Amino acid sequence: MNATTETLGRVLACHQGRALPIRSTFALSEDPSPVFAIAPIKMVAEEIVQAIAFGDPDGPPQVVTRWNPLSRDAGDLEIFAAALNDYVEAVARGDQLPRFWLPHRSALTVVELLGHRYRTNQMASDSLRRMGWQCRAIAEEATYGGQQAVAIAGEILRAHVLTGQAPIKDGHLGALLAWVAPVAGRDPAEVADEQALVPASGVLERSIDDRVEGLRREAKRGRGPVAARARAEIETRLTQGALNEWELLLEARRAFWSLGLPEGPGLGPLVAESKRRSLYRLQQDLNPPSRPHSLARLVDDHEYAADLAEDADVRGDLHVRELARRKGRALLAEVVRVEQPRSSRRPCYVTLRTTQEVLRVRQGTALRDIGGRVEGRVEDVWEARGATLLRLELTRGVQRSRVPVVGDVTDWVDTAPHDLRRRRREVHDAMQAAASPLVYDQGVVGVGTSGSPSVDLLAVAERLRRGA
Amino acid sequence: MSQTVTTVSVVARDRDVRRRVLETVLQETHPAVVVDSPPGAGKTHLVETVVATAAHHLRMHVGVIAPRVEQVHDLVRRLRQGHPFLPVQLLHARGRLPDPDILADPGVVSVDRPANLRRGPGVVVTTAAKLAFSVPDLQAGQFDLLVCDESYQLPWKDLAPVLHLAHRHLLVGDPGQLRPIVRGDLARYEAARHKMHWAAPRELLRQNPNLPRLQLPATWRLPQDTVELVQPSFYPDLSFASAVALADRQLGFGAAGIGDPVDAALDQLAAGATLVGLLLPARPLEVDEVDDEVAELAAHVVARLLERAATWVGVRQLTERDIGYVDAHVASNARVRARLRAAGVGPATMTTTPEIWQGSQRPMMVAKHTLSGLARLDGFALDPGRLCVMTSRHQLGVILVGRDGVAAALERHQHDTAERPSGTEDAQWAGWRAHHRLWTALDTMGRLIRI
Amino acid sequence: MDSTEDLTDTVEGLKAQREELLRAREQIEMVLTRIDTQLDQLAPPAPAEEHGEPSSPARSRPRPLRLMVLDGLDDLGWMTFSRQMMLYLRARYGRDVSPTRFSSLAKDEIAAFTSKRPRSVYLCHGLVHDRGEAVKRLWGRSDWPLEQRVVAPTTGRIQHLKLTERLCEIARTAGDTAADSEMLRFLAADHAKDLPGVKARRGVFELERWQDIALELLEELEPRDRERREEAAERLARLPEEQQLFGVPEGPLFPLPTPGRAAGGRPS
Amino acid sequence: MTLSSTRGLVRVSKNPDCHLQAAMALERVREPEFYRSVTGTEYPGEYGERVSARRRGAKFEASLRQNNAAGLRQVLGPLFGWDLDSMAVRDFGEEVPGPPTTMRTLRLTRTRRILGDLAAGREVPQLLIQPQLALPTGSGPRQLEFVSPDFMVLDSAAGIYVPGEEKSFILRDNVAEPGDLDLTRRQAGAQILALRAESRLVGLADRVANRAVFVMATPYGMKPAPPVVEQLDAAVYEIERAVATIATVREELAMLRSTGDAPLEFLVDEIPTHLQEECHRTCILAAYCEARQADSAVVLGDGAADLLGADMRLDRVRALLQGAPPATAEERELVARLTVAGRALGLEPDDLVRELA
16 A cells, blocks of 8 residues: 555544545454464563463453563463463364464564473473464464464554554554544544553553562562562452453454454465464474575465465455556456367467556466466567557466456456475475585585696687687 | 777776686686676676586586576577577476577477486576476486576575586676565564575575685676766676777767757767766655656657667667666556657567566666655665666666656655664665765766756 | 852762761771670670671671671682672671662772771772773772782683682582572572583582682683783882772863753753 | 663654754753643653663673673674683773763773773773763764763774674564664664764774674573674764754754743744654654644654645645645645545545545
């Protein structure tokens, strides 16, 4: 979305006193059942969990509090670890897409750090180490374009609506909700500014945080009644903080689904991919990629995920497609000729005519019709009588029932993801097996000289060329 | 006189480096050699020379790869023209047959399955992607030498899988042009021990700093005037000079102009300037907003070149095919195309983005300045590679069209110091500095003509 | 009289008052020390408490800090940073000392020195080898030879090794009598963790091994450092006595900008 | 907390067009108090660093500096060509403690002497902890800002110190948060400029490159991540611009006060401000400035300010979209652009009129 469109959207939202949807479809598939929500409260700067509310967002949450989060003893996280694992096992048993709801990006960072701290921690129990890898799997999945397993409420809302305030203010989930779910009779801008006075990044309010910090000193002083009272008060305050965060998450989730958009028709492949990836990672401890073949695979996987997401967006959402059209990535064209010597067999050539000015096609560009029935490669592009003509050789969908007919007018898009991962895996396996020193060793050095430097190879080369 | 002497010494230096490349690659036994090349330095010629010498003289089985199919086809044609007796095999994707002229060439064997490749002295040409996908069907050390042309356009992740196929490697490329595009979490990739998203030669040299790195010292495309503007801005670490004589790069006109600013710009070119800016008054625009007036101006410049019978003095009168237009945005290119048609200029005048222009040249170019009309500069606009490509496609000259106000935008620009991943090179700063340097130089030299 | 003069008067007044209080405190401390000594002589011997600091609740008034620090230095046998001393006193003698007390301690010592009421021993600072500047958080005893208070380029490492060695020794030998023997071991471990070849493991205190490593390294490194310190000490010995104890005075190069102000201020 | 020294420079560098902020930095105001003076009310939001953040920062620094800075030596030695066991360390935190008013000049004196030794070819320590530098912001003797790198390490190849920062920010898989990097880089930018200014006094300015070294934390307790040497041309450029802004604003303030000795809060309306989105993150007066520009384009963010002009009234934009005749060519062009933009949202001009009804 460019700045003009965004500005217009914000002007409209500001005037109407509520957020303006900017998509025609949801980019997130319907919540599966069950769903697991996580609302942590962290210790500022330490990024350590001091409280966490979690569980099924449609029921009451479980809350874990840690009066001394800097202690090495992390036994209090066992309850969370067990609940997370129960959820993972349940979705794995049902071969379902897992869906984790978190309020904002800070919450995901806390979850990711839980992963870093416990996955390989030899002092931790097996269940905490398992929690570690599962937390890392959640964070890892969130990095994939179009993923469907991790819903970060603030971000998913921002991808669907524009508010009537400056974008930087949308970063505060409370301020964002002031526009998405406005309070009747109140100016959302005012409500948003009020909300923004209280942090919404998974930390306690300042005064409470200061109080808890003070109480911790008392709580550490032993086992007497003063220390016990201090611990009790810390736990109460942390519980309240976590429940507030939980409520914020639920409100955001409700507000999101209340947008009432239809589900994007292209989400199926995204759900399948996300399910495959996340279930695999949630069920085993994997080291992060660090060697050339695994890093290359990681980059390829992300590129493929981005292709899929882009394709789903362009095909599934009218607004996104309109923007793609302006960049020449989607084009409205009429079929003016079909050449298929043998029915339902290759070769099959389709000539498209478009008057769209902006096109991003050239020889070799892969195009797919918006319905995803046929796909082809541009063989030739030429201009005639104020229009552009494209000759496509169909690479998919040559069956008689699928080949378009002359006169068909439809959108064609250049987002045609190809799943080459199986072949790539073979390539990367071969690369790993061969382990070229140039790739796997560092600092290879030439082994000196050989042959006869007395031969002037440039003279040889010139003779060869002259010989031609 | 002095220009001739300079040219002669540049040519001599260029020969020395080429000889050194041949020695380093073919007579010494370094596992890899990187050759940095300025624009128009004859990279492909060098590749041809090395390949022919290796295959023909040293009886080697040579693999040659390039990032794009078009580049591969061009390589095959060049090899066939220069060395008609060299056995050439073209390994192509099953769904993408070679161009008809190549298919028709009896000297080229086209195969789509790696198993069908013949061993022995000769050359196999293919894309990096096709070769990578063929890896499971090939053997380690399949080639005596693997040459990668336009290697700076290839991410390391796409070259690394094929390196074990040969014992020696030559990577040739232009370090100043656009970097390969890799999508995903770049901060994470940057933090990794292996930078799989970096341009292949950069990562190869980072990991293996002792490998020989040679630099071609001459451009056979750009006139010295352009070199003096482009080299300090875009190639601070690669010194080069023009190998062509001034007299061989003269633009003339068969007809006088009407004396408007467009003619003033053209006349500057005829007087020896090779890089001139032609500017409309400042007007802020969106990044992806099409600037109709600039499109009109660009088309007007092309049309005027043709109307005034622009001539490459001593060579030929320029035709539509001899002029190109480059613009960073697809929509803007489309508008210029439409304006060109309205002005009677046909499709032979190629109008496209810098990404596609890489590796091509025209006697005359018109380019839309990437910062034209921008109130706020972003990484895309500031990318030094993009402007570098745009200002280094011409043999005679380039006119930069756009809006005035670039200097102010550069001054006003607030540098982002947050987004660049820790410890990585600051490409945006490099871009800003390159833009600033070029624009200041053009302004100081009186090369910016305001309408 | 304008506001600047008012301020100057106030500052001068406060300084004078402070001087008086310091003198009074010095007198009180001297009396207390005398009484402590008498009490020590009268009390039954406490064999485990060689350094005189009681963990006994019988004595209600704590021993003066300067004496504690002198004792600590005596225990540790080498220049010691305030933070190290603070932790040591807590672990060994159960004495909590606020970090800010060290700053007044330094001023007291200087005041005592200049008051012409000599003490038998002063707490003094480490001196940078080339210019004799004080390292104000590094403490030594005036009864040590000057070369032992000089900080040569490599003395930082020697200081670390000396302290590590001593802390390991004390933790080993006096562990049972320490106010907090576990803390003492942790303190030793905290120093030892940066010795070559030592990998800190939770709850494992290889005191003897650490001590050996430190001693070995000292044997190798100390002679050269001592040489540098002795060279420097020869030069620094020419300084007035006060400067040998508390460092060469350093004047500001130029006046400072106005410190933070709330509102309404402006630079003069 | 005052808005002064490096903190002030960094803030000014983020918004050099806001002369009020530069004036606040120049006069070293305490922000919450200044807010009260300007608005008459207490600042309602959170201000200042939290206890846990302060504690973590202090613990991280202490862990790197203890035992003769073993932690720092270990990570920096190999990077700058030193045997970590023979690196000489001067820790000014230990040498010269005390309140900033006295401590800074003493540390500066010692730092300058060491730079003088370096220029004279005398032996110098390889690692300086908490050295002190001064960055001139004008030609007068008091026109300077004190800049305090966490440390400076001698680069054996370049023959000069490189400023460094210790940050307890947690890197995840060696990746830092952009916001953390932004602050650190700009701080280091000020340090490089200050080091260059100090080095100029002893003829070593040419050796000072635009680079600094950062030591950040891992998720595992106080363990440092491998240090990163950063090339910081952009940050240095931005801080230079901040220094220039401060010099300009100093003159502007002198002009404003040429007829009277008005305190800064009385001059707020006469000093140019420049509201931008970043202000909401960094400046205590952001809401105040926004309220002064209510219903203008700038409240919708930087993009809107660029497109519409920061001061353009939103009611005028709405009127134009509802069919009011454009008064200028710019307005005509704006309507055309917004109409095109509307289509991207699926809204035709009539829809826009309806939406705004």
